[in-house]
Amino acid sequence: MEKRIRVLVAKPGLDGHDRGAKVVARALRDAGFEVIYTGLRQTPELITEAALQEDVNVIALSLLSGAHNTIFPKVLELMKAKKMDDVLLIGGGVIPDADIPGLKAAGVAEVFTPGTPTSDIIEFIKANVK
Amino acid sequence: MANETLKTKKQAYDAQVDKSLAKRPERKNLAHDRLYTPLDIEELDYETDLGFPGEYPFTRGVQPTMYRGRFWTMRQYAGFASAEESNQRYKYLLEQGQTGLSCAFDLPTQIGYDSDEPISEGEVGKVGVAIDSLADMEILFDGIDLGKVSTSMTINAPASVLLAMYIAVAEKQGVSPDKLNGTIQNDILKEYAARGTYIFPPKPSMRLITNIFEYCSQNVPQWNTISISGYHIREAGSTASQEIAFTIADGIAYVDAAIKAGLNVDDFAGRLSFFWNAHNNVLEEVCKFRASRRVWAKVMKERFGAQNPKSWMLRVHTQTAGSMLTAQQPENNIVRVTLQTVAAVLGGTQSLHTNSKDEALALPTEDAVRVALRTQQIVAYESGLADVVDPLAGSYYIEALTNQIEQECWEYIHKIDELGGAVVAIEKGYIQREIQDSAYKWQMEVETKQRIIVGVNQFQVEEQPPEGLLRIDASVGELQKAKLANLRATRDNAALAQKLSALEEAAKDEQINLMPFILEAVKAYGTLGEICGVLRKVFGEYEAHISL
Amino acid sequence: MDIVQELLAGSPRALSRAITAIENEYEEAFSIMQKLYPHTGKAHVIGITGPPGAGKSTLTDKLAKKYRENGKTVGIIAVDPTSPFSGGAILGDRIRMNELTMDPGVFIRSMGTRGSLGGLSLKTSDAAKIMDAAGKEIIFIETVGVGQSEVDIVKAADTTIVVLVPGLGDDIQAIKAGILEIGDLFVINKADRDGVERLNTELEMMLDLNQNKVKWRPAVNRTIASRGVGIDELMEKIEEHRTYLQESGELALRRTQRTRDELLALLEEQISRRVTEKMRASGELDFLVASIEQRRQDPYSVVAALLDAYLI
Numbered sequence: 001m002e003k004r005i006r007v008l009v010a011k012p013g014l015d016g017h018d019r020g021a022k023v024v025a026r027a028l029r030d031a032g033f034e035v036i037y038t039g040l041r042q043t044p045e046l047i048t049e050a051a052l053q054e055d056v057n058v059i060a061l062s063l064l065s066g067a068h069n070t071i072f073p074k075v076l077e078l079m080k081a082k083k084m085d086d087v088l089l090i091g092g093g094v095i096p097d098a099d100i101p102g103l104k105a106a107g108v109a110e111v112f113t114p115g116t117p118t119s120d121i122i123e124f125i126k127a128n129v130k
Numbered sequence: 131m132a133n134e135t136l137k138t139k140k141q142a143y144d145a146q147v148d149k150s151l152a153k154r155p156e157r158k159n160l161a162h163d164r165l166y167t168p169l170d171i172e173e174l175d176y177e178t179d180l181g182f183p184g185e186y187p188f189t190r191g192v193q194p195t196m197y198r199g200r201f202w203t204m205r206q207y208a209g210f211a212s213a214e215e216s217n218q219r220y221k222y223l224l225e226q227g228q229t230g231l232s233c234a235f236d237l238p239t240q241i242g243y244d245s246d247e248p249i250s251e252g253e254v255g256k257v258g259v260a261i262d263s264l265a266d267m268e269i270l271f272d273g274i275d276l277g278k279v280s281t282s283m284t285i286n287a288p289a290s291v292l293l294a295m296y297i298a299v300a301e302k303q304g305v306s307p308d309k310l311n312g313t314i315q316n317d318i319l320k321e322y323a324a325r326g327t328y329i330f331p332p333k334p335s336m337r338l339i340t341n342i343f344e345y346c347s348q349n350v351p352q353w354n355t356i357s358i359s360g361y362h363i364r365e366a367g368s369t370a371s372q373e374i375a376f377t378i379a380d381g382i383a384y385v386d387a388a389i390k391a392g393l394n395v396d397d398f399a400g401r402l403s404f405f406w407n408a409h410n411n412v413l414e415e416v417c418k419f420r421a422s423r424r425v426w427a428k429v430m431k432e433r434f435g436a437q438n439p440k441s442w443m444l445r446v447h448t449q450t451a452g453s454m455l456t457a458q459q460p461e462n463n464i465v466r467v468t469l470q471t472v473a474a475v476l477g478g479t480q481s482l483h484t485n486s487k488d489e490a491l492a493l494p495t496e497d498a499v500r501v502a503l504r505t506q507q508i509v510a511y512e513s514g515l516a517d518v519v520d521p522l523a524g525s526y527y528i529e530a531l532t533n534q535i536e537q538e539c540w541e542y543i544h545k546i547d548e549l550g551g552a553v554v555a556i557e558k559g560y561i562q563r564e565i566q567d568s569a570y571k572w573q574m575e576v577e578t579k580q581r582i583i584v585g586v587n588q589f590q591v592e593e594q595p596p597e598g599l600l601r602i603d604a605s606v607g608e609l610q611k612a613k614l615a616n617l618r619a620t621r622d623n624a625a626l627a628q629k630l631s632a633l634e635e636a637a638k639d640e641q642i643n644l645m646p647f648i649l650e651a652v653k654a655y656g657t658l659g660e661i662c663g664v665l666r667k668v669f670g671e672y673e674a675h676i677s678l
Numbered sequence: 679m680d681i682v683q684e685l686l687a688g689s690p691r692a693l694s695r696a697i698t699a700i701e702n703e704y705e706e707a708f709s710i711m712q713k714l715y716p717h718t719g720k721a722h723v724i725g726i727t728g729p730p731g732a733g734k735s736t737l738t739d740k741l742a743k744k745y746r747e748n749g750k751t752v753g754i755i756a757v758d759p760t761s762p763f764s765g766g767a768i769l770g771d772r773i774r775m776n777e778l779t780m781d782p783g784v785f786i787r788s789m790g791t792r793g794s795l796g797g798l799s800l801k802t803s804d805a806a807k808i809m810d811a812a813g814k815e816i817i818f819i820e821t822v823g824v825g826q827s828e829v830d831i832v833k834a835a836d837t838t839i840v841v842l843v844p845g846l847g848d849d850i851q852a853i854k855a856g857i858l859e860i861g862d863l864f865v866i867n868k869a870d871r872d873g874v875e876r877l878n879t880e881l882e883m884m885l886d887l888n889q890n891k892v893k894w895r896p897a898v899n900r901t902i903a904s905r906g907v908g909i910d911e912l913m914e915k916i917e918e919h920r921t922y923l924q925e926s927g928e929l930a931l932r933r934t935q936r937t938r939d940e941l942l943a944l945l946e947e948q949i950s951r952r953v954t955e956k957m958r959a960s961g962e963l964d965f966l967v968a969s970i971e972q973r974r975q976d977p978y979s980v981v982a983a984l985l986d987a988y989l990i
Contacts, residue, residue, distance in 0.1 A: 013237070013252060013253055014237035014238060014240075014241055014243075014249065014250070014253050014327070015237060015253075015257075015326070016237075016321070016325050016326015016327045016328075017325070017326065017365075017366075018326060018366075019365070019366045019367050019453070019569050022566055022569070022570075022678055023367075023566075023569055023570055023573045025678055026566075026570050026678055027570075027573070029678070037676060037678060039674055039676055040326050040674060041241075041249070043248070043249060065237055065253060065256050065257055066256040066257065066492070066493070066602060067251075067252035067253050067256060069252075070251060070252025071252055094490065094491065094492065096491055096492050096596075096599050097491075097595035097596065098595060098599070113457050114456065114457040114490050115456055115457055115458055115490075115583075115586040117576070117577045117587070118573065118577060119577060
């Protein structure tokens, strides 16, 4: 049995628009990844603890409500506290371009905005997973 | 039969075309036939299938003259951070001659949490106004005569609480409930299936909804008690037929629940309204609107035996498809919204919200909102599209496609009936799965370029990051927290505790209408989170059905 | 500290890593299991099986909370199917267990079947052992739930709970097809639905007919897991079964059987692996395949010769 890339897909915050998260989850599955889908209303604490127990390679967060500047840094902080330094954090959703440099500087590996093909996300994960 | 010669000629045409296809192939992924002729609508009977506008089965529209008298209501959905800011905006809109308000609430409000709960962190005031208690609602409508405006509130799981707050504010203004006009969305089933802002499990949620139907039919008779929404189902990725099929199935579930609760169908059916999406494929959308009216009319008349023609009418609010806006070359969105507006108008909508070009990037700026509104006004005043009732009727294609969508809609409704109705179909994940499959198919078509989205997978250009996007002031959360702390310190907490425990007891007895108890708790300045907390304790919370 | 020491000292991260190592068959997996084995054998393993939509995850969630209230630490393994086409999987059971995630006394791990057909993954038992060694006192294993072939759970669990719901239509068919034999306890979940009486009667009748397990007659319990109804009673039944297992000697019997099965399976796996590795490395494998294909040799004689060469 070979190593399989494991990805946690979650929707943090209260936003219920999960079309994107579900499409991405399916596309990742079809690319041969194991996707742990934790669904709506996930707190940063829940996300990082689940990621730790599941030993995922990637945490993928989908967010459309505009709360990204609060939530992403919180997740990163908790990842650091749990020493999850080999886990990739990526994000997607309605995130203004102007916010992306700040998020990346904080440690978000990549941000995928609307219109990104799922194949780009898959390629990115394959190329960057530690 | 005259059609016999036509049939022969059509066959000859098809044969001829087929021969040339090798040399001149057609584009792939075309959903409908090449050409429609009288052969496609041989069975169509004008009087039973179309009829006249304002008459059963309402295929051609719910009013006799449609837009020749009055245009559709141009109702732009908006909500701003705090009650104070929203109040300013509403007053401005009213001064500009608008008679209807449309309130967007932030996510904590939509899910029944107070602004100071940890889970609300970062969400307060982000996608709409934050309402924690009657005190906020008083500010929201300060100086606005609730006896004169009609207010549409996009609120579902805690609709009963927000409606109670609205009634309480009106009372303080000296406006009695029977003078109130407006709409609450109040459509929980599509929250489970598509939008995600649910709180309680289906059974108690359906009870709250029928409680509202009953309470309003007696006390707030002009209130539209539900807006049964396909919009979000379509946004989640469904097809046009699925949008109306799943929504009408939801509608059937609400009517069933109300009748089961002892209500007379004609007492509430006239207050039911619908909410459609206006998507990209203009003519398909027109047919969707027409088909939906015909299906609902038959459902109400034949299935539920409604007598009042008002009960048969599918009245609809429409919003252009937010998910079809692109972050790439956002100006193109103005064109998309224009086409979607055309679809909604030719489809015969009663009111319309047009999206702004920058909404794939952030909440819209004021300038962008103005262009969106102007789009409606240009279609209304300049295009001539609103001058004749249902002008596309009689087109072979339009009538054939209307029939086809109706057919697909009935097939889904029968399937859902077999499963045990919309509630069970949602609990089993059937509706969610159908929507997800369509969404995934769409995405794969875009990625393989079977479906072209201009600026996204073709005709791209190098773009500069957009400028001048709307940013929400992060201090709203702090303001709401301070207001809540003050409220909790100054209200009569003992009196409130009594009201809340009365509500809790009432909630345990399924026979009791909860509206009066909620109203009492609201008047005692119980917060939204406290009231929903009591109900959460008794009802539990919904657990999503995930099957991907 | 190495991963085993960290795990024994209670590090959830080490526990998580150890499961990954055995799941992916990393080189260190064998030695991790070697070192952990002495620390296993203490936990009570509860299998939860039943058709899709029966509410297995919610029931697991509620039972786990009950055991936590009683001071027990809990491990949960939730198995979902791996796509045979892509090898990927969507593991969505955690969604029902959000509150448990934040409880330090609980550890939840999702696994894909990765090609295994019996409702579990090949490594589920090892994962349970790792949790056992990490000090989890109660371990739940939730199977895939695709229906009839979920017999592996009996080998892995001390108490197997079969969860059914009224109104699935063909539920009774599934029971006839073999699920009846594997249940130590039966649960009719969503017991507020129509058809609960019918299902209950049918189940009881079938259990009466199936009286070869005379010492332990499985009870039929009703729950509404989403509202926590019937969970206390179910836990009592589980404990009753546990006592029965211990007092009747059945537990010792089952565990002996399990140890035997596991030893033989491990032996088989390791022999096969070692022999195959050597054959691959030397090029012998390709040579033999070609020679069998050309009918110069037959596979039976080849295997006999190989075993003589490698094992004696």
